[in-house]
Amino acid sequence: MxxxxxxxxxxxxxxxxxxxxxxxxxxxxxxxxxxxxxxxxxxxxxxxxxxxxxxxxxxxxxxxxxxxxxxxxxxxxxxxxxxxxxxxxxxxxxxxxxxxxxxxxxxxxxxxxxxxxxxxxxxxxxxxxxxxxxxxxxxxxxxxxxxxxxxxxxxxxxxxxxxxxxxxxxxxxxxxxxxxxxxxxWEAEAAALKGTKVIAYHTSFRYLFDWLGMEQVADLEPKPGLPPSSGHLASLLERARQGDVKAIVVASYQDTRGAEWLSEKSGLPVLVLPMSVGGDDASVDLFGLYDSVIARLKKVN
Missing domain, CATH: 3.40.50.1980 (Nitrogenase molybdenum iron protein domain)
Known part of the structure; x- marks a missing residue:
């Protein structure tokens, strides 16, 4: 026992x-x-x-x-x-x-x-x-x-x-x-983006633009948290017609209707960027997220 x-x-x-x-x-x-x-x-x-x-x-x-x-x-x-x-x-x-x-x-x-x-x-x-x-x-x-x-x-x-x-x-x-x-x-791949001007939704990519030397010249939101109004979109169209803006940038979770209207009127492309890991098929981890975002941005140049 x-x-x-x-x-x-x-x-x-x-x-x-x-x-x-x-x-x-x-x-x-x-x-x-x-x-x-x-x-x-x-x-x-x-x-x-x-x-x-x-x-x-x-x-x-x-x-x-x-x-x-x-x-x-x-x-x-x-x-x-x-x-x-x-x-x-x-x-x-x-x-x-x-x-x-x-x-x-x-x-x-x-x-x-x-x-x-x-x-x-x-x-x-x-x-x-x-x-x-x-x-x-x-x-x-x-x-x-x-x-x-x-x-x-x-x-x-x-x-x-x-x-x-x-x-x-x-x-x-x-x-x-x-x-x-x-x-x-990443910096070598994105070197041509330096100085690129975009219109974006919210300040979701503020750090990205700061790092790559890009400039967000206007926001699709009239104020943070507010959806684009017709009057605000009209003012953005006037800004886009100055000819120096390359694209309209929105995050993967953001409403694209305002961006699509502005794109149709201005001829600017809409770039939907993954906001985080899992935002597209390539963004399987943090490395893939950065790869994907830079690859998408490079399409504007």
Whole structure:
């Protein structure tokens, strides 16, 4: 009987040992697919869930029960911040009752708090539309900022899961090597885009245009968050007729009707760019997203 008891104890210990890695896997809740993709690069063994897709406006999300359930399980939440998710994330935090992902907790990571954002505003009022006082939150199209975020996310993963610290460091180093090698290639491919002027919907690609030296000369929105009005489109048509604008740019989740009207009247092409990973067939990861966006933009020259 003693021998059998010992055998049972050993068997139980082995079973626990084999199941431990699965039980210890970090649960990551990503507010947007770009952060899910970055988490996959840095923590491929983690359980990663994206609350939105590239075909969905991240400003407008319903705090569904399924999202609440995922938030309740999260060890780490990765979000853009700068109030991009202000309309729905606080509800998820409250309803999930998960102390690990409350604001200020180790498990709550806002990307905008770790980099210098563009277009910060000292003062905001309702007459300005849906603007972000903390800066433009669509920062994943800045490759140098992505590197900064990768390092900051890795530090947070190590804090949450210290037993795997060495592995996280190794994966960060591998990602940094591949990303840093890709940046000069992207810049060479996009060199002809420098100085290109476009009309775009919202400031979704502000960081992309800043990086590549492009200029958004007008916005399809009369004010951030407002759809194009007939009067505003008429003014854009006058701007387009100056002859220096090359294209009309919209993101994969944005309404193209205003852009198509302007295109028909002006003769300018409409470029629909994937806003994030999964926005088109080529954007299978962050590398593919950058490849796809640059390839599409090059069609205007």
């Amino acid at each position: 003693r021998i059998n008891s010992k055998l049972l104890a050993v068997s139980a210990a082995l079973m626990l040992g084999h199941s431990a890695p699965a039980l210890a896997a970090v649960n990551v809740f990503a507010c947007e697919p770009e952060y899910a993709a970055l988490a996959k690069e840095l923590a491929p063994d983690a359980s990663i869930y994206s609350a939105t897709t590239a075909l969905q406006d991240p400003h407008q999300v319903q705090a569904r029960p399924s999202l609440i359930a995922k938030m309740r399980q999260a060890d780490l939440a990765l979000c853009a911040g700068a109030e991009l998710e202000v309309g729905w994330l606080p509800m998820l935090q409250m309803k999930s009752a998960n102390a690990a992902v409350r604001d200020g907790a180790d498990g709550m990571f806002y990307a905008a708090e770790h980099i210098d954002t563009l277009d910060k505003l000292d003062k905001v009022d309702r007459t300005m539309g849906d603007v972000h006082a903390q800066g433009n939150p669509h920062l994943h199209f800045s490759p140098t900022r992505v590197l900064t975020l990768a390092s900051a996310i890795t530090a947070r993963l190590k804090q949450i899961d210290p037993a795997q610290a060495q592995g996280y460091d190794q994966r960060l180093a591998d990602f940094e090597r591949r990303w840093q090698a890709a940046i000069p290639r």
